[in-house]
Amino acid sequence: MPGSTIAAVERHTGLSKDVLRVWERRYGFPKPDRDAGGDRFYPDEQVERLQLIKRLLDQGHRPKNLIQASADELKALIAQRRKPGVRESESDERVLAELLDLLKRHDAGRFQQALQYDLAKQGLQHFVQDTLIALACRVGEAWESGALEIFEEHLFTEVAARILRQAIGALPAGIRRPRVVLTTAPEEQHELGLLMFEALLALEGAECISLGARMPLRDIGLAASAHRADVLALSFSGAYPCRQHLDVPRQLRELLPPEIAIWAGGAGALKLAKTEGVLVLETFDEGLRALADWKSRQL
């Protein structure tokens, strides 16, 4: 009963079947049992270890070293997570701690209320910039260290997304410029970053047309043209797939007419290959500046 087929492990860990087999051949791990038909059958224990390894792998480690260590990974893991330890002001710190606590206690209702309160108190921009981004980082860290379950992270995403959408919806309509089409690359499914990006742009008077996440490249091009977009905004999360994304901006730049600007935002945008004609927005302030620039150039 306890154990998984190779297909299940692939889904569960994100490591392809080929990789699982070649690791076994080369490094002797994982070393699954075999069922009656000779098919691999991975004990839960090995699957968990594989998940750990995969996470560290995505953080830039090499497989060979990872597979040989045992309890040392834990140290490596902890050492990794502590690196981006940017501390907030004390009051912010308290707010964040309280929010995380509510999340861990699964008090969905009060968690939502608390976020709502912060939004009302700080206004949309500061709410996103100071509370939500920091909270998203904490949640990500907590998840990586195992302190938060997946479903707790999902709940955070869902509630935060709900509040953001509501706030965006409440912004006044009217004639708005520039016209921005928002989406993410095909493999990128983090909607929250996209929403935060949209909130920022909408706040400053842009007309945002969000297409949701995971759009094939070809269709991004079609969409930008069909909507007569002035700007195509892409969100890249800091998580998972970095390699596949590296080239996305260049491909898009080739696909789109030069009069449509391309802006890349999100924590993952930093790692992108720098491309002529693609603006990487590292911080929210840069986003605001880009918007102001665009507007002044249109006069």
Added chain:
Amino acid sequence: MPGSTIAAVERHTGLSKDVLRVWERRYGFPKPDRDAGGDRFYPDEQVERLQLIKRLLDQGHRPKNLIQASADELKALIAQRRKPGVRESESDERVLAELLDLLKRHDAGRFQQALQYDLAKQGLQHFVQDTLIALACRVGEAWESGALEIFEEHLFTEVAARILRQAIGALPAGIRRPRVVLTTAPEEQHELGLLMFEALLALEGAECISLGARMPLRDIGLAASAHRADVLALSFSGAYPCRQHLDVPRQLRELLPPEIAIWAGGAGALKLAKTEGVLVLETFDEGLRALADWKSRQL
């Protein structure tokens, strides 16, 4: 330039590399070129054909027949799509046609306004039941027949989701029962069905805790317990993965304590293996009845 590696074709069509290779071996199609290193290189034309085949495959056809036909597939395709031709009343029909038209003209703003108007006019329940479900079907059909681009479908999903969330958020809070945790199976990423399900439940006084889509089975169990749920509601879309889902209800039933009810909704729920202790809600009315039943049983 025009063509794809086997990995790209897998992503683009949803057919695994194994399947692509075994089809080539057995049926002689696809028949990709080879690059300098001997690796397969699929011309765009074959990729498109594979996409067509995959769609029909998901509708229940067998590969062998599909691969041999040529222009006949078109007929099969059309014949298939016409089958579920449940016509609406004339006025509904007009509304749907107008909405589809707005979508095709990429008038995001007016499309959203039109949906909003319908919602206000019909109320949430009838809006979901009569307009949104029918519209989702039309959009799906149009996409399958190639009349709608992917980004147009995404826009529909995004706008509809936004309106639904807004409507759900506007419902009065308070002490609500039962407490329902909502999510979808790991491979199922259609959020819209989940939202419609949530709208229905929330409307009838349930406290909904939505965890978003794509939740690993183990975590669904953890979440239901952590949130002290009375009911676990799962949404299954009619699209893609049917095989992997067949067994989901049984596994969940084993994972959860018997006092937590499991309800499965959505077009895909019909195809699930029937399991003791798992309620399949085929229509919205059944959903209402299940809720009423649950409430009366609690007295």
Added chain:
DNA sequence: AACACCATTTGTCGTGGACAAATTGCCTAT
């Protein structure tokens, strides 16, 4: 009709070899 039984179809898995891209380590010139 309902059911059991057999042939065919079909997706997935296994082994092991090969290779090219990415990364590392090392050496040299500025």
Added chain:
DNA sequence: ATAGGCAATTTGTCCACGACAAATGGTGTT
């Protein structure tokens, strides 16, 4: 020391072909 070039290693992906079990379809019997 730092930058740049080169060779060795690491690593993921691909290929071929065989095997098999689950799903499906058809056939005959009750």
